[in-house]
Structures are given as structure tokens and as C-alpha cells.
Amino acid sequence: MSRNSSGKKILKKTKRSSSGARTSKPAIFLLGFLLIVAGIFGVFYNPSNSIEETLPWELSEAGILSFSEREEPVFTIQETEDLYSPENPDSLKLVSFESGGGEVQALLRIPANASSSSPGVILLPGAGVSKEGEQGLAVELSKLGYATLALDQRNQGAINIEKDLELFRAGLEPVEYLMVYDVLKATDVLSAQPEINPEKLAVLGESNGGRFAIIACALDPSLKGVIGISTSGYGTEEIDPASVADAEAYKFYLSIDPDTYLSVLPPSKLVMIHSLNDTVISHELALRTFALAEEPKAMYNTTEETHGYTGSMRPYLEKELALLLK
Known part of the structure; x- marks a missing residue:
């Protein structure tokens, strides 16, 4: 990670007093001692140094994020009424967990016949969609036997790239990095549930949620794979680094582009489902991302003029989840 730090050196010269007399030697020695102490204090308590020491993430030269080792998840969980599929015998729980200094809300849906070996899927809605809005897909997955944890992403999945770039330049944590970290913490929370087999986890994201899903899966080897519905990368890798005037901005853009992480995604599998229309x-953008990915990978196409999950995608979803979480 490239971060800016600043420091100032203060040089002082011995001056004659207005009467023309020199400052006494004891005073000079005391001043020198105080300057040394102040210098040491500045080294250890420089605010920019403190920021660098406390940031929980780093960035490689290739623009790939890494995070500090995660602590045990801290969360609360309580049963809630299933207003989205009341005829369903599923168990629905409201989960709140700590992540990146904040609280993330999620809905945990567990199939009625779940046991300690049930597979689990983390669901990331598209921008502007809440955890409640993702319950239609969660119910579909429950019918297939999968527990789901659907997140309320920060800003409901919407991003402000320029604002995040400003934070990045200042050595502070961009919101998009926090959103990736939220997915990693959600993995820990889902793993901790007694009905879930922690060795059978995958992540599924729609639209912008698919981008965070790909990055998170590349960073957490416990995830068996990622399914991206109606998503793609940004194509930052197509820019010639030699032609870039702003190296800091280029490195940041690389770090939030899922295409950057495709080389480190295996052995986890990438599955993409996208409408031709x-x-x-x-x-075309989805095809570009898929072409960059390494094996194992799979892509399926539908024909609706829409964006996001549709019923015609269900057979592909069923097939690939069975392969990922068998």
C-alpha cells in the first residue's frame, strides 16, 4: 500500500538578544534537550505514522488487497418473522455483526431440514437493494437446501469511487475496502452457525455485489467459489501503466477491480451468469472478465432484457452450487 506520510524538521539558530548578549550555555543545553525530546515524541506520535500502524489492510504492487488476521466474529442473532415467504417453514434470523469499526445487518435464512452439515451461501445484493430485497433469491436457494446470509451492504452497495480515492490518498480506509472486509467477516459469522458446515461455503453477488463477491472469494480460501450474476470487472488491466500520469490513482483503481483478483482466485471457482441482453x-463486459479468469470457471447465458437474477438462471445456479458445495 502506498501511503503518504509527512514530517517537518525544525531548525533553530542561536540568536543574540535585543541587548546583544548571547543566550547562556545552560539555556542552550536545555533547549537542545527539549528539541531532542520533541523529535523523539514526533517520531513515535506522528499522526500519519499512527494511521499506517493501525490500518488493517495492505496493498501489493499488483494492486491486490490483503487484510490483517481476523479476530473471532462478534455478533448478535435473534429470530424474526418471515414476511417474505410466510408459507415457508424456514428459520429466519436477524444478525448484527461487528466489522471494520461498524455494525453490519444481515438476514440469515436456514432451511427447515438444515443440519450441522448444511452448506451456506453469502448473498450480496446489487446497488440499492437491501437484505430484505434479496429474500426472493434466498428463498429459491433455501428450496435447494442452502442456508443464506444476505447482507445490508454499506450505502446499500452503492459506491463513490472519487471519494474513496481521496481517502486512499490520505492514507485512510476507502469504503470499498470496508465493504470487501464485511464479506470476509460475514464468512466468519456464517461459519460460526451450528447448522452450517464451515467447509461448504460460497459467495454469490448480483451486479455490483458480484464485484465484491469476486474480490472477497479471492482473499478467503475457505470459500469454495463465487457466483457472479449480471456483473463484470472494470477493465483496469487494459490500461498501459507507462501511460498513467497518476500512479496512486491507477493503483487504487486496480485494487477495487475484480479483474485484478482473477489470477489469485483459483482453486476457488468463478461462475458467471449473464443475460445476452x-x-x-x-x-461484452462480462465476457471480457470471464476470458481473463483462469480455470476452474464456467459461464451461462440467458436472453431476457433485464438485469439481475431471473427464473431462467435457476437451473445453472442449481447445477453449479451442487458442484461447488458437494
Whole structure:
């Protein structure tokens, strides 16, 4: 991670007093001692140094994020009424967990026949969609036998790249980094549930949620794979680094582009499901990301003029989740 730190050196010269007399030697020695102490204090308590020491993430030269070792998850959980599929015998729970200095809300849906060996899927909605809005897909997955943890992403999945770049330049944590970390903490929370087999976990994201899903899966080897629905990378890798005037901005853009992480994703599998007539993210962009990915990978296409999950995607979802979490 490239971070700016600043420090100032203060040089003082011995001056004659207004009467022309020199400052006494004891005073000079005392002043020198105080300057030394002040210098040591500045080294240890420089605010920029403190920021660097406390940041929980680093960035490689290739633009790939890494985070400090995560502590045990801290969360609360309580049963809640299932307003989204009341006829379903599922168990629905409201979860609140600590992540990156904040609280993340999620809905945990557990199939009625779940046991300690049930597989689990972390669900990341698209921008502007809440955990409640993702319950339609969660119910579909429950019918297939998968427990789900659907997150309320920060800003409901919306991003402000320029604001995050400002934070990055200041040596502070961009919100998008926090959003990736939230997914990693959600993995820990889901793993801790007694009904869930921690060795059978995957992450699924729609649209912008798919981008965070790919990055998180690349950073956490406990995840068996990632399914991206109606998503793609940004194509930052197509920019020639030699032609970039702002190296800091380029490195930041690399770090938030899921395409950057495709080389470190294996052995976890990438699955992409995309409509040929997607109304938000073109099929061509999805194909570019898929072409960059290494094996194991799979891609499926539908034809609706829409964006996000549709019923026609269900057979592909069922097939690939069975392969990922068998």
C-alpha cells in the first residue's frame, strides 16, 4: 500500500538578544534537550505514522488487497418473522455483526431440514437493494437446501469511487475496502452457525455485489467459489501503466477491480451468469472478465432484457452450487 506520510524538521539558530548578549550555555543545553525530546515524541506520535500502524489492510504492487488476521466474529442473532415467504417453514434470523469499526445487518435464512452439515451461501445484493430485497433469491436457494446470509451492504452497495480515492490518498480506509472486509467477516459469522458446515461455503453477488463477491472469494480460501450474476470487472488491466500520469490513482483503481483478483482466485471457482441482453452491464463486459479468469470457471447465458437474477438462471445456479458445495 502506498501511503503518504509527512514530517517537518525544525531548525533553530542561536540568536543574540535585543541587548546583544548571547543566550547562556545552560539555556542552550536545555533547549537542545527539549528539541531532542520533541523529535523523539514526533517520531513515535506522528499522526500519519499512527494511521499506517493501525490500518488493517495492505496493498501489493499488483494492486491486490490483503487484510490483517481476523479476530473471532462478534455478533448478535435473534429470530424474526418471515414476511417474505410466510408459507415457508424456514428459520429466519436477524444478525448484527461487528466489522471494520461498524455494525453490519444481515438476514440469515436456514432451511427447515438444515443440519450441522448444511452448506451456506453469502448473498450480496446489487446497488440499492437491501437484505430484505434479496429474500426472493434466498428463498429459491433455501428450496435447494442452502442456508443464506444476505447482507445490508454499506450505502446499500452503492459506491463513490472519487471519494474513496481521496481517502486512499490520505492514507485512510476507502469504503470499498470496508465493504470487501464485511464479506470476509460475514464468512466468519456464517461459519460460526451450528447448522452450517464451515467447509461448504460460497459467495454469490448480483451486479455490483458480484464485484465484491469476486474480490472477497479471492482473499478467503475457505470459500469454495463465487457466483457472479449480471456483473463484470472494470477493465483496469487494459490500461498501459507507462501511460498513467497518476500512479496512486491507477493503483487504487486496480485494487477495487475484480479483474485484478482473477489470477489469485483459483482453486476457488468463478461462475458467471449473464443475460445476452442485460440492460445495465453489457454481455461484452462480462465476457471480457470471464476470458481473463483462469480455470476452474464456467459461464451461462440467458436472453431476457433485464438485469439481475431471473427464473431462467435457476437451473445453472442449481447445477453449479451442487458442484461447488458437494
